[in-house]
Amino acid sequence: MRIAVTGANSSVGLRLLEQAANAGIAVNAGVRSERALRSLPAHDLISPRIISYQEPDSLDALLDECGSVVHLAGILIPGKHTSYREANVDATASVADAARRCGLQSLVFISVLGASPGSANPYFRSKGEAEEIAGGSAPAGVVIRTPILLGPGSAGSAALLASVKRGKASLLGGGKYVLQPLDVDDLCAAIIAACRRPEAGTYELAGPERIAYRDLVRQTAELLGRPIRLRSVPVWLARLGAAAGSRLRGGGITPAVIDVITADEEVKTNADAALGIELTPLRETLAKLQEIQPS
Numbered sequence: 001m002r003i004a005v006t007g008a009n010s011s012v013g014l015r016l017l018e019q020a021a022n023a024g025i026a027v028n029a030g031v032r033s034e035r036a037l038r039s040l041p042a043h044d045l046i047s048p049r050i051i052s053y054q055e056p057d058s059l060d061a062l063l064d065e066c067g068s069v070v071h072l073a074g075i076l077i078p079g080k081h082t083s084y085r086e087a088n089v090d091a092t093a094s095v096a097d098a099a100r101r102c103g104l105q106s107l108v109f110i111s112v113l114g115a116s117p118g119s120a121n122p123y124f125r126s127k128g129e130a131e132e133i134a135g136g137s138a139p140a141g142v143v144i145r146t147p148i149l150l151g152p153g154s155a156g157s158a159a160l161l162a163s164v165k166r167g168k169a170s171l172l173g174g175g176k177y178v179l180q181p182l183d184v185d186d187l188c189a190a191i192i193a194a195c196r197r198p199e200a201g202t203y204e205l206a207g208p209e210r211i212a213y214r215d216l217v218r219q220t221a222e223l224l225g226r227p228i229r230l231r232s233v234p235v236w237l238a239r240l241g242a243a244a245g246s247r248l249r250g251g252g253i254t255p256a257v258i259d260v261i262t263a264d265e266e267v268k269t270n271a272d273a274a275l276g277i278e279l280t281p282l283r284e285t286l287a288k289l290q291e292i293q294p295s
Contacts, residue, residue, distance in 0.1 A: 160217060186279055
C-alpha cells in the first residue's frame with residue numbers, strides 16, 4: 001500500500017509519516033521547499049517530493065503509484081502573500097484534479113469543525129468550500145473535520161506549553177469557550193483507516209471529552225507540576241488589536257482568527273466508531289506533553 005501526503009512537514013504530517021511507516025505503508029511525502037524536505041524523517045518507506053500546487057506535473061509525480069492522497073496542507077493565519085482562497089481552496093482543487101487524473105481510489109481531506117461554505121467567517125468559509133471540492137472529487141472523497149489537536153508540534157500544544165513555561169496565561173474571554181481536543185495520534189490512525197477502507201462522506205472526529213479552555217490550561221499545568229496564573233482578555237479588545245496589527249503587517253492574526261480560536265467546538269456524531277479507532281482519554285493525551293515540556 002502506498003499513499004501520498006501533502007503538508008507532510010506539518011505536525012500532523014510528521015506523525016502520520018511515522019505511523020504509516022510503522023504500519024508498513026509506503027508514503028510519497030509532499031512539501032514545498034528544500035528546507036521542508038530536510039525536516040522529513042529518513043525511512044525506506046518515505047519518499048520525499050517537492051511539489052507546487054500551480055504545477056500539475058509535480059502533483060502527478062507525488063501521486064505516482066498511490067492509492068490515496070491525504071491533503072493536510074492549509075492555513076489558519078493568512079500571510080502577506082498567502083490568502084485563504086489560494087492556500088485552502090485553490091490548493092485543494094489542484095490536489096483533487098490530480099487525484100482524478102491519476103485514477104486514485106480516494107482523497108482524504110482534513111478539515112475543521114465549523115467549516116461551511118456559507119459561513120460569515122472567511123476561514124470557516126474557505127474550509128467549507130474546500131470540503132465541497134474534496135467531497136465531490138472523482139475518487140472517494142473522505143472529509144474529516146477536526147477540533148483543536150494536541151500532540152508533539154501541534155499549535156494547540158505549543159500554546160499550552162508556552163503558558164505553562166511562563167507560569168501565566170492571558171485567556172481570550174476568560175477561556176470560557178468549550179473545546180473537544182483530539183489526540184494527533186488518533187487523527188493519524190483515523191487517516192490510515194480511511195485510506196485502507198475509503199468510504200466517501202464527511203466525518204466529525206473529536207476527542208472523548210469537552211472542556212473549557214481555561215480548565216484545559218489548568219489541567220495541563222497541574223499534570224506538569226507547574227503553578228500558573230490566569231488573566232482574562234476581552235475578546236473585543238483582542239479583535240481590535242488583531243485588526244490593527246494585521247493591517248499594518250499585511251497579514252497575521254486577524255479578527256476572523258480570533259473568532260475561530262474562541263468558537264465552541266461541537267460534534268453532532270463523533271466518527272470514532274465509523275472510522276474504526278479508539279479515542280485516547282484527554283488526561284493521557286496531556287500526559288504525553290511531559291515528553292515535550294519546555295525546560
